[in-house]
Amino acid sequence: ETGVTQTPRHLVMGMTNKKSLKCEQHLGHNAMYWYKQSAKKPLELMFVYSLEERVENNSVPSRFSPECPNSSHLFLHLHTLQPEDSALYLCASSQAPIAGGLGANVLTFGAGSRLTVL
Amino acid sequence: GIQVEQSPPDLILQEGANSTLRCNFSDSVNNLQWFHQNPWGQLINLFYIPSGTKQNGRLSATTVATERYSLLYISSSQTTDSGVYFCAVELASGAGSYQLTFGKGTKLSVIP
Numbered sequence: 001e002t003g004v005t006q007t008p009r010h011l012v013m014g015m016t017n018k019k020s021l022k023c024e025q026h027l028g029h030n031a032m033y034w035y036k037q038s039a040k041k042p043l044e045l046m047f048v049y050s051l052e053e054r055v056e057n058n059s060v061p062s063r064f065s066p067e068c069p070n071s072s073h074l075f076l077h078l079h080t081l082q083p084e085d086s087a088l089y090l091c092a093s094s095q096a097p098i099a100g101g102l103g104a105n106v107l108t109f110g111a112g113s114r115l116t117v118l
Numbered sequence: 119g120i121q122v123e124q125s126p127p128d129l130i131l132q133e134g135a136n137s138t139l140r141c142n143f144s145d146s147v148n149n150l151q152w153f154h155q156n157p158w159g160q161l162i163n164l165f166y167i168p169s170g171t172k173q174n175g176r177l178s179a180t181t182v183a184t185e186r187y188s189l190l191y192i193s194s195s196q197t198t199d200s201g202v203y204f205c206a207v208e209l210a211s212g213a214g215s216y217q218l219t220f221g222k223g224t225k226l227s228v229i230p
Binding site: 002007031037041042043044048050055058085088090092104105106107108109111112114 | 122148149151153158159160161162163166168204206209216217218219220221222225
């Protein structure tokens with residue numbers, strides 16, 4: 001148990017479905033991340049929220065929609081996905097340094113949500 | 119963007135053997151982390167090591183920032199060490215960008 005919990009752990013959905021992935025962190029961190037891990041590819045950063053504000057959006061298709069209602073919760077809403085979106089989706093959190101502050105982003109990951117799009 | 123290369127891509131060890139994994143990066147960094155991903159997908163942070171040497175049990179890591187590489191040492195390997203080891207870095211010039219760039223990983227298999 002890392003302190004970052006992801007649900008569901010496995011999800012199978014059709015291309016016309018709408019589903020959501022949930023992430024909750026119990027570490028008191030101020031930043032949360034969504035990463036995508038596909039077979040044979042490095043981890044790709046999708047979204048970053050710092051203090052509940054989105055600070056990074058790495059050219060992710062609009063069929064992925066993040067939501068961060070508070071500093072402990074992060075969602076990834078999925079709609080009209082494609083089979084190539086099948087992957088392991090990893091949530092992470094960190095105590096990121098505020099502008100001008102000391103420290104570094106040391107990530108703690110959840111166990112991941114394995115998504116299969118049929 | 120910054121390039122992160124890990125070697126070897128695959129490694130098979132007999133239980134009890136030692137190994138060294140390498141991470142080369144193409145630019146100055148202020149953040150370097152090593153992770154272990156188990157066969158079920160869970161990523162565990164092993165070290166935050168932008169420079170210097172750290173040890174944690176059978177694992178140790180050394181980063182030589184001026185020469186742009188980091189090494190992860192695994193001694194007396196156990197079957198539970200199997201999985202993929204990732205190196206991730208953040209550009210020194212990109213401090214505060216939240217952009218950790220991951221390498222492709224080294225897949226380690228420890229056989230009894």
